[in-house]
Amino acid sequence: MKKFKNVTSLLVATTLIMTMATGCAGKNNASSTEQTKNSQENVQETQKENSGSYTIGIGQFAQHGSLDNCREGFIEGLKEAGIEEGKNLTLIYDNANADTGTAAQITDNYVSKKVDLICAIATPMAQSAFGAARDEDIPVVYTAITDPVAAELAQEDKTPKGNVTGTSDKLPVEQQLQMIRELLPSAKKIGIMYTTSEVNSAVSVEEYKEKASEYGFEIIDSAIATAADIPLAADDLISKVDCINNLTDNTVVSALPIILEKANENNIPVFGSEIEQVKIGCLATVGLDYYELGKQTGAMAAKILKGDAKASEMPYEVIEEGSFYANAQVAEALKIEIPQDLVDKAVEIFKTIEEN
Amino acid sequence: MLNILNSILVEGLIYAIMVLGVYITYKILDFPDLSVDGTFPLGAAITAILIINDVNPYLTLLVSFLIGAFAGMITGIIHVKLKVRDLLAGIIMMTALYTVNLRIAGKANVAFFSKDTIFTKNFLTSFFAEGSEKVIRLVLIIIIILLLKLMLDAYLRTRSGYLLRAVGDNKTLVTTLGKDMGFVKIVGLSLANGLAALAGSVYAQKQGFFDITMGTGMVVIGLASVIIGINVFQSFHFVKATTAVIIGSILYKGCVALAIGIGLGANDLKLVTAVLFLVILVFTQEKRRKVNKNA
Numbered sequence: 297m298k299k300f301k302n303v304t305s306l307l308v309a310t311t312l313i314m315t316m317a318t319g320c321a322g323k324n325n326a327s328s329t330e331q332t333k334n335s336q337e338n339v340q341e342t343q344k345e346n347s348g349s350y351t352i353g354i355g356q357f358a359q360h361g362s363l364d365n366c367r368e369g370f371i372e373g374l375k376e377a378g379i380e381e382g383k384n385l386t387l388i389y390d391n392a393n394a395d396t397g398t399a400a401q402i403t404d405n406y407v408s409k410k411v412d413l414i415c416a417i418a419t420p421m422a423q424s425a426f427g428a429a430r431d432e433d434i435p436v437v438y439t440a441i442t443d444p445v446a447a448e449l450a451q452e453d454k455t456p457k458g459n460v461t462g463t464s465d466k467l468p469v470e471q472q473l474q475m476i477r478e479l480l481p482s483a484k485k486i487g488i489m490y491t492t493s494e495v496n497s498a499v500s501v502e503e504y505k506e507k508a509s510e511y512g513f514e515i516i517d518s519a520i521a522t523a524a525d526i527p528l529a530a531d532d533l534i535s536k537v538d539c540i541n542n543l544t545d546n547t548v549v550s551a552l553p554i555i556l557e558k559a560n561e562n563n564i565p566v567f568g569s570e571i572e573q574v575k576i577g578c579l580a581t582v583g584l585d586y587y588e589l590g591k592q593t594g595a596m597a598a599k600i601l602k603g604d605a606k607a608s609e610m611p612y613e614v615i616e617e618g619s620f621y622a623n624a625q626v627a628e629a630l631k632i633e634i635p636q637d638l639v640d641k642a643v644e645i646f647k648t649i650e651e652n
Numbered sequence: 653m654l655n656i657l658n659s660i661l662v663e664g665l666i667y668a669i670m671v672l673g674v675y676i677t678y679k680i681l682d683f684p685d686l687s688v689d690g691t692f693p694l695g696a697a698i699t700a701i702l703i704i705n706d707v708n709p710y711l712t713l714l715v716s717f718l719i720g721a722f723a724g725m726i727t728g729i730i731h732v733k734l735k736v737r738d739l740l741a742g743i744i745m746m747t748a749l750y751t752v753n754l755r756i757a758g759k760a761n762v763a764f765f766s767k768d769t770i771f772t773k774n775f776l777t778s779f780f781a782e783g784s785e786k787v788i789r790l791v792l793i794i795i796i797i798l799l800l801k802l803m804l805d806a807y808l809r810t811r812s813g814y815l816l817r818a819v820g821d822n823k824t825l826v827t828t829l830g831k832d833m834g835f836v837k838i839v840g841l842s843l844a845n846g847l848a849a850l851a852g853s854v855y856a857q858k859q860g861f862f863d864i865t866m867g868t869g870m871v872v873i874g875l876a877s878v879i880i881g882i883n884v885f886q887s888f889h890f891v892k893a894t895t896a897v898i899i900g901s902i903l904y905k906g907c908v909a910l911a912i913g914i915g916l917g918a919n920d921l922k923l924v925t926a927v928l929f930l931v932i933l934v935f936t937q938e939k940r941r942k943v944n945k946n947a
Contacts, residue, residue, distance in 0.1 A: 397866070401909060404659040407655065419761060420865070423763055427858075
């Protein structure tokens with residue numbers, strides 16, 4: 297009998313919890329229906345594969361603001377060249393969630409489906425795509441790779457090593473250092489946090505170290521292995537430096553709010569490396585607009601699809617001139633005045649810190 | 653379709669090398685060994701560096717196996733001699749290997765697309781027509797896995813192999829025989845991690861690059877494959893366990909490919925894996941209970 301009572305109370309509790317859950321779900325209903333709709337659309341797109349004249353597989357290595365911008369820019373770049381989703385383009389999109397094994401399966405899947413072109417976003421994805429597609433001669437267009445030469449996708453003179461080309465997101469390091477010097481005339485030590493597993497970051501840190509002394513800076517680097525290391529590493533770094541410079545490191549960027557909060561408590565300015573980071577509270581950057589980078593990549597892909605150029609003959613492209621972005625609210629909080637010449641150069645100065 | 657099948661077989665059979673290792677630790681020794689997450693990329697890192705320095709690709713297989721076996725031996729020593737619990741010993745080794753792998757490779761991602769690997773230059777090319785790289789790749793992997801399976805089967809029939817099986821099944825027997833159980837465990841762990849590193853080596857050569865994140869989730873893939881294989885074939889007594897786990901590995905990869913193929917998206921993959929895993933585990937528990945009742 298006692299046992300029976302237990303079961304009944306368990307049942308009641310479960311029902312209660314279920315009701316609560318449904319109650320909560322009600323509020324999010326709108327967004328979840330939207331999601332379902334989106335995923336249904338995705339499935340449909342995959343199914344009508346044969347009706348479009350071009351099929352492109354977009355493999356993205358991880359979920360992250362800059363990479364998402366890259367993808368959207370890529371689709372826009374294609375559109376500007378007359379290749380538009382729904383009209384003459386079928387898009388298949390997959391995200392590997394930062395797992396190399398999944399990346400390999402995604403690109404294998406594209407090759408099996410015999411897509412006309414693979415767009416690979418970030419280094420491991422590009423390498424998987426190149427490895428999988430080279431026997432089939434499917435062109436691969438990559439973007440958001442800091443060093444295509446080190447990734448063995450291009451030669452020293454920027455020409456491809458196979459049927460593969462794209463754009464690099466190499467940071468304008470010197471322009472960034474110069475900008476930091478202008479904003480913080482007396483700063484000496486710049487802290488940089490990066491993840492040991494991200495090759496792009498290691499390359500950038502090396503370049504910063506090489507060039508910092510020209511601008512009178514010293515680089516203090518802090519290497520982390522996982523996102524869990526960030527809070528401790530941030531405390532340590534903040535105690536040692538005059539300002540922090542943030543790279544495009546995927547792991548660190550995803551935990552940027554933690555670093556910003558700790559830095560703000562100590563009045564340490566944090567510089568970003570691209571527009572999204574400045575939006576959410578970095579002081580300023582001379583960085584890349586990943587949307588533009590994606591657009592440039594899309595234009596390259598369009599040329600290849602139309603047969604105007606061959607991926608195997610196109611050198612990879614970089615955006616030479618960084619654009620200056622600043623955040624006025626952050627500057628005010630830190631009591632830093634942005635010099636007029638920088639204000640004039642700015643592509644955009646954000647008035648407020650965007651909550652995310 | 654044929655292409656998808658080919659890629660499932662290739663992926664599944666390469667992972668099967670590692671799965672054979674996990675079979676030894678998990679199923680035979682009853683030791684949940686997490687160091688596999690580190691030894692798989694260890695083999696890949698060693699291979700990347702050796703191949704860049706123009707070492708014969710076949711030799712890299714052997715070197716990877718030996719160094720992987722050494723890493724496994726250390727896991728064993730940590731567990732047996734320092735008396736650290738099995739799960740913790742694996743975690744310690746896995747964590748340590750992250751740094752070791754980075755040090756060996758020098759950086760987090762090393763590519764060697766332009767170099768010769770076991771897949772680009774081998775004895776099979778003369779038997780096949782031009783342009784059948786994919787078939788050659790599959791045939792070569794089948795040869796490798798068959799050799800390894802036969803060798804492992806033969807080993808398990810030796811004296812040392814029997815002892816290995818006894819440690820998992822009947823610890824008292826080993827002690828009664830006057831054998832050192834710790835030593836047998838160390839041998840088993842070495843063998844398992846050697847196989848994991850060998851799988852990493854083959855996988856890196858297939859991919860053309862090493863990446864530090866390669867090992868993430870290896871243990872899960874390994875365990876899932878072993879459990880799928882063993883359970884699907886548990887009523888077919890003529891199928892050897894080693895064959896069953898190899899097929900388990902292919903089935904696992906097939907499920908993942910299916911999930912991607914029907915448009916589930918990589919975001920949902922982990923959940924699909926977890927559900928699949930759970931279903932099979934529950935399914936086996938049923939069977940075991942029945943056996944107990946009947947006994």
